[in-house]
Structures are given as C-alpha cells and as structure tokens.
Amino acid sequence: MAGPVGLELFQNTFRGHENQFVLIGGMATYLATEEAGLPLGRVTKDLDIVLIVEALDVNFAKSFWSFIKAGIYENKMKGDDGRQFYRFSQPQASGYPKEIELFSRKQDILVDGEPGDITPITFDDEVSSLSAILLDEDYYGLIRSGMRDGVCWADASILIPLKAKAWLDLRQRGESGVAIDSKKIRKHLRDVVLLLATIPENQKIAIPASIQVDIKQFLAQAAKEAVDIKELGHAKSVTYSQVLDQLRATFL
Known part of the structure; x- marks a missing residue:
C-alpha cells in the first residue's frame, strides 16, 4: 500500500503483531479518507500508535526497538505520568516515518530493550488529552476494536x-x-x-x-x-x- 513515508515499511516490519497496537491520529485519518477516495488536505508525516497492553509480548518490544535503532532516530524522548509516552523524530535512515508517537496505558511496558539515551519530557496538552482518553475504559475499548488491514488502524x-x-x-x-x-x-x-x-x-x-x-x-x-x-x-x-x-x- 503506497502512502506517506514510512507507512509501508512499518506495516511490513510489524506484520504478525497486528493485535498489539492500533494506529490513530493523522495517519489513521489519512487511511480512512484514502480508502474512501477523499483527499486529506494536509501532509501526514507521523505515526500515532496506541499499544494494546493486554496483548503485548516480548517479541513486539524487540521488533519495535530494532525498528527505532535501524531508523537512526536523532531525537528519542519519553514521558511518564502514570501512563507511558514515547516520541521519536528526525530519522537519519531513509524511508522511516518522520515521527513516531507511542502511547500506553501502563508504565514500563517497553522497558526491556529501551535505549539508554532517551530524553525525559513532560506531556504537552495534546498528549495529555489523548493519554487521559486512553485511561477511559470505553474509549480504550473503542480503540481496541480498530484492528484491520495489515496495519491496525482506527477507521x-x-x-x-x-x-x-x-x-x-x-x-x-x-x-x-x-x-x-x-x-x-x-x-x-x-x-x-x-x-x-x-x-x-x-x-x-x-x-x-x-x-x-x-x-x-x-x-x-x-x-x-x-x-x-x-x-x-x-x-x-x-x-x-x-x-x-x-x-x-x-x-x-
């Protein structure tokens, strides 16, 4: 599936892990409008990923950190406020998503294999808003239902x-x-x-x-x-x- 930079690479890398994450945000909006034949009207460069903590296994964590390492992401940041948030940007390797934001309802969910050079950050308002939504059981259940099409994306x-x-x-x-x-x-x-x-x-x-x-x-x-x-x-x-x-x- 052709699309924004890094989408197909991400899809291929995490094939077999589809039950462990859901794409939301701008990339999911792009996929939903593209499927319907409608132009999104703006360039989508980032991947917003919600981890399905109940389904995560060690193989996903290994694959994820290998992906970040291979992308040679210049900026690696982590926020921790009872929930977990990672942001990776400026990949030096070609073909990788320009920015990845990863959300989890639980702390230390990907701690195994985590690089040692991650910079602590505080949540900005948009991240805080989404993180709060994830703590709501009904919204989290809604997100979990978005599993489809190789890349698990919210429609x-x-x-x-x-x-x-x-x-x-x-x-x-x-x-x-x-x-x-x-x-x-x-x-x-x-x-x-x-x-x-x-x-x-x-x-x-x-x-x-x-x-x-x-x-x-x-x-x-x-x-x-x-x-x-x-x-x-x-x-x-x-x-x-x-x-x-x-x-x-x-x-x-």
Whole structure:
C-alpha cells in the first residue's frame, strides 16, 4: 500500500503483531479518507500508535526497538505520568516515518530493550488529552476494536468519537487559560466533518452510553462554530448544519 513515508515499511516490519497496537491520529485519518477516495488536505508525516497492553509480548518490544535503532532516530524522548509516552523524530535512515508517537496505558511496558539515551519530557496538552482518553475504559475499548488491514488502524467509526472528545478537551483547556494552538483544536473539528463524509448517511454506529454523552456535548458546542466544508468531502449542496445532523443520526 503506497502512502506517506514510512507507512509501508512499518506495516511490513510489524506484520504478525497486528493485535498489539492500533494506529490513530493523522495517519489513521489519512487511511480512512484514502480508502474512501477523499483527499486529506494536509501532509501526514507521523505515526500515532496506541499499544494494546493486554496483548503485548516480548517479541513486539524487540521488533519495535530494532525498528527505532535501524531508523537512526536523532531525537528519542519519553514521558511518564502514570501512563507511558514515547516520541521519536528526525530519522537519519531513509524511508522511516518522520515521527513516531507511542502511547500506553501502563508504565514500563517497553522497558526491556529501551535505549539508554532517551530524553525525559513532560506531556504537552495534546498528549495529555489523548493519554487521559486512553485511561477511559470505553474509549480504550473503542480503540481496541480498530484492528484491520495489515496495519491496525482506527477507521472513521472510531476516529470520529476520539476526535470529538479531543476537540472538547482541548477547547476546554484553552478556555480555562491554558495556551493551546487554536489550529490544533480546529484540526479535530475539521477532521470530524471530513471523516463523516466517509460514512454512508443511513449507517448507524453503536457506541457506549458514556461516549454518546460526549457526542451530545460535542454537537452542542460544535453548532456554535463556523466551518467551511467546501473541501471536506461532502456534496456541494450539504451544509455544516446537515453534517452535524448526520453525526447525530449516526451515533445517537
């Protein structure tokens, strides 16, 4: 499967480990829109990976650290806040993902084989938001269901609730005085609109009641926003209000 730099290499390297991780974020959004024949509209350079801690084994850890070593990643960073977060960037070897961000609900899940030159970092707001979502059993269960197609990636039925929750969380943090890039907040809202274009209008998607509550809150807040949907995959006659109606009909 052709795609952004490093995706096919990652897919081939971790074939056989598909039950141990799920791709989310921008790369999963790219895959979902690519499958539907819609342009994402931005370059995706990074892999966001959620580890399925219940399924991890020592072979995955060995393969992962071998992949990082072979990529000769210049920057290797680790955050630890009751959860585990790794960030690797600037690979010196060609063909490797430009950035890898890896999330785990548990600490020290990949400690065996971990390089000694990892720099400690604190969680930024976007990482803190996703890490908090991972601690929620219903959202984690939703992510775990995203296992498909050689690379285990979250499709639109999973990404839409995740991005709606991230948008709510980051927006609330911004309103409370935390300095957050407004572009990062708006990206999640636009992705929800775009991803809805990949779902048939009459399709119903079952989600846990707690996530339905978040979707209702998202709809109430998103209705106050102005979003130009011309380049977000919907028919020219469709309005932003109709997109929100589709979201309501699909998930509630």
